[in-house]
Each structure stands twice: as C-alpha cells, then as structure tokens.
Amino acid sequence: MLTLLWFDQDLRLDDNPALAAAAARGPVVPVYILDEAAPGPWAPGAAARWWLHGALAALGDELQARGTALVLRRGAAAAVIDELLASTGADAVYWNRRYEPWAMRRAEGIKGTLRQRGIEARSFNAGLLSEPGRVLTQKGEPFRVFTPFWRALRAQGEWAPHAPAPARLVAAPRGVASDALDDWHLRPSQPDWAAGLREHWQPGAAGAQARLDAFVAGPISAYTGQRNLPGTAGTSRLSPHLHAGEIGPRQVWRAACLAAAPAGAARGRDPADDGGEGATDGRQTYLAEIAWREFSYHLLFHFPQLPLEPLRPEFAAFPWDSDPAALRAWQRGRTGYPIVDAGMRELWHTGWMHNRVRMIVASFLVKDLLLDWRSGAEWFWDTLVDADLASNAASWQWVAGCGADAAPYFRVFNPSLQGAKFDPDGAYVRHWVPELARLPAALLHAPWEARPVDLAAAGVVLGRDYPAPMVDHAQARHRALWAYEQIRKR
DNA sequence: TGAAATGTTGGGGCG
C-alpha cells in the first residue's frame, strides 16, 4: 500500500486533498515531475522557472520536516510514473488536477493506462473553488459574461480549506533516487538577472501564508479603492503563490471571510453579500478578483483555443501591425509614456506588475501600437512570476476586446489620464522611472507637455534622458478606431 | 475595469 503523490501546480501541504488521501492510505512517495515537452509552447517562462525552483526547494524542506523527501524527476510524466511504480512497488497514484488543455490530455492518458493495469489512479480538486463544467447557465452552457458567472459561483455556497497538512508522513521503505534541484537549472546563472525577483518574493507556502495573513489583517478592508493605486501596497500580491499552488483559493476565501468587516459595512458575516446598501466591502471586491481567476479557468476549459485564437471570430481578420522595434520599446519600458514605462520596468525588475498598470500597458500595446495581443501575452508569459495560461490569455483577450465579456474595442485608455488618476502623486512613476523623479506631479505623466524651463529644472532633456512619446496618443487612438472599423463592418 | 465629442445649463461680463 504505497502511494505515489504526484505534485504539480499544488505545491503545498495544507488544503491538499490528494496528499491528505494518500497519507491516509499509508506510506507516500511525493514526486515532482519536470515535464518540459508536454506543455509545448506553454512550458513555464524564465520568471516562472525561477519561481518554481524556490517553490520546490520550500516544498522539499516542508516534506523533510514531516519525515519524507520530495523526489524530483525530469521527463514525460507517463514514463516517469511508470518507472517509479516499477522501482518502488507503489500501487496507487494520486494527484490534484490542472486544467490547461495539454495537461488534461496528459492526465486523461495517464489515468487510462494506470487503471488498465490495475493501478489505482485518483485525482482531486485543489486549485479552484468550483471546477470547470460545474458552473453553467440554466441552459447548461458556459457563461460568457463575468457577472452572472460570479452570481452562480457565489450561489454554490461557501468554501473552506480541505484538510490541514498531515503532521507526519510515512516514507517509502526504500529510498527513491531523485534529481538534484540545482541540476535542473531553473534559476538563471549567466547573467543572473534574478536579483530583483529575490528582493521582492519569497516563493513557498510559508511566504504565501504570510502574504495572505498580512493582507487580510490590513489592506483588504480598503481594497476597493486602494487596489487601483500602483504606488500603494493595496493588493494581496498572491498571484504567483496561487499560480504555483502554494496556497489555494479555498484558503484565500476562508481568510477573506474571517477578516474584520471594515467600519460601515455592518454585520460582518458574509462579505459576499453586500447587505444591499452597496457598501463596497473590500472583502467582496477581493473575492470577485478570485472569481475572475476562476472565470478564466472556465473560459480556458470551454474554449481551449483561448491562448491562440480570439474568442470573437471577427478579430481573426484584425489588421495588426508588425513592428519589432516598437515591440522592443514597449518591452523595455522606452515608450515615452511614463506610466507605461514604469509598469514595464516593474515587470522586468520584479517579475510582477500591478494589475491596474497591466491594463494600461496592455491597452497601449494593442490600441496605441496596434500590435497583436499575442505578442504581449508572450512577453508576459516569459517575464511574469505569476504567468498563468488561463489568466494571461483571458486577460489579454479582455483588453484587446476580442474576449469574453471584453472591454469594447473602442474603450481606449489614455496613459497620461490613467497616470494622473491612479498615480496622482507620481510615487509609482518616480520609483520605476527615476530619470523623471524630479518633475512635479502635475507634469510627471505627460512630460512632453511640460515647458522647457520646467524640464530643465528637473534635469530632463526629452530624447536624451527619457524618450519622447513613441506615438501621439490622440492620433494612435484614431488609428485604432479605424482598424477596428475594418473588421466591424465585415 | 474610458475617454472624446457633443449637448445643455447657468452664472457673469458687458454693451
């Protein structure tokens, strides 16, 4: 009665149903498989690989503390599992499900073969509140609009963590060979560009729990307003932890529900119920963001082409521009629009970007530069520590106007107005675009409009210290609307 | 989880 516990995107011991079931059954061989071929183009990008290293190291330590060792193996999951079954004599394989089309195909194949051979194969839900296919319209169809989806999800009730971490795990009688984590070279070496990531993140379940605790103890109560201000610490920053499964949405749900009700939001019982007085309870706004994550997974499940093809078919004919130099300027934060450049530099340096700014930079790429949303998604995929196939694809399609419940295409963000609105004192731009730091707030988000005397006073020469705007926004906006016309009348 | 263009209103300057 030895169970293989196949870890994947569920790198935690708490709220882990596959682990709980395996531990209840007897001795456990915990294994993580680095399957680099199966995901195809969706193999983790560089930043996500860096994160994975830290997450696996942390998980290994936690397992060690409970009496067993994490086995690391590289190769096709089916082959690795076969080999481990043979070498350990295990008679069951348990894992938590994931929902990328390639991962579902892979798991289906593995489950089929194992069962044919009389091996017990069981999978569980650790990653979502409600799995794809379980939230449907009255007609049994997938929701294409968020709000009714969220209503239906909420109506399913409350969620609570599945089970705490087993206090002790029984190891396999014989040792099992493992790769050395360092040999996987998940971290960059030459050059080592990960210093900024190390500064900002602590991968692993402990780091995740600490973030969650800190968030629900404070910022969540003012979340509704503060979450839009990239210069303040108003968001949870849990996304990379959620992506790696170091913490699960059920744990987040529970913690948010237990958070103190903000003053004015009476009867702090169920934050998902706004009490009818429209008091924008931060907890409720935050849970809606967790629900957006769920919605993305449901979309990916029902529309598996989501990462590659626009959900609205008319967008297949959209006249995207192709301009490698422009793409490069966007990637490196050299567009000449301070809020855009600040965001792109935050991403490059920390592997993360504030969500409000993600919307602004994405709008800029798609509308101002007229570049294909997929080129932006690709860059995010490689640079984000939280790069997640469902959220990334769904969100880029949302901004580009070709997705489910998408922002209408003609909704074009004006970067300087967005900057003035959401970074009014300029703290965010000053931090990430230090060459503009000495400009007064009123000029910071549109330095090209500043008088030469003011620029000189701040020590800025446009075109030398900081780029002139690479496009004229008003003009670019008209060009985008014209391009949209080209497909709208088809 | 937009912003620009266009329309409307009302106060105040001024002949």
Add this chain to the structure above:
DNA sequence: ACGCCCCAACATTTC
C-alpha cells in the same frame, strides 16, 4: 434692466 455671448461645469452620446 435686458439680452447676448462666453465658457465652465455637468450630462449625454459616441467611438
């Protein structure tokens, strides 16, 4: 005193 005009402020429509 009155009407005209200007324009800021707000509302609505349009993209």
